[in-house]
């Protein structure tokens with residue numbers, strides 16, 4: 001299972017309101033819509049596709065349902081039920097470790113020449129705001145939905161654990177694209193930002209056009225990028241030019257292979 005479009009939209013609406021409240025309307029994602037930003041209007045279009053569930057249907061059709069067949073096969077033959085009787089917080093932590101690891105590698109593979117034509121849709125925004133998170137190719141969405149559904153089914157976590165994880169993950173994915181900014185690196189909470197939860201600037205760097213930023217910060221949590229050598233620190237208040245059309249001009253496979261060095 002994954003968070004339904006209604007759930008994701010409610011979370012997005014809530015975070016948009018919080019952003020207006022904390023940063024003020026002129027500096028919020030709302031201010032970007034309308035005539036001000038063609039990029040934000042495209043984001044709104046992708047949000048509509050997501051909200052109407054058209055994206056899921058399109059993804060299913062374009063991929064010929066292959067992902068769902070693989071999901072079905074794995075669930076039937078590989079369900080382990082490890083978390084069936086586990087404590088809520090242990091289950092939540094286990095699901096987070098497995099899903100963030102899978103997300104990291106799937107995202108990294110999406111930067112390979114085979115999948116870049118699909119994933120570059122997400123990288124085509126020239127400005128970022130909270131709902132840029134919804135700017136995704138239908139096949140990209142299908143891959144993520146199938147992936148998360150598979151890990152949940154294989155581990156055997158409860159409904160409460162799954163829904164809690166998807167809500168927290170949904171909030172964090174939206175925040176990573178938001179106009180919020182924070183820097184805990186020089187505080188007592190540095191460990192959280194360094195290893196557990198990246199700041200929006202650090203995901204914005206993933207969308208940057210500058211070559212040193214290509215193929216960096218793939219994860220929702222920094223730990224996998226640090227372990228697999230793709231972490232890139234973000235300078236405080238670093239100005240980033242977005243729209244990372246990297247593979248239009250240069251094949252990205254050599255960068256993908258950096259792990260093998």
Ligand SMILES: [Zn+2]
Nearest residue numbers: 107119123206
């Ligand atoms: Zn990417």
Ligand SMILES: [Zn+2]
Nearest residue numbers: 122177203207
């Ligand atoms: Zn992104």
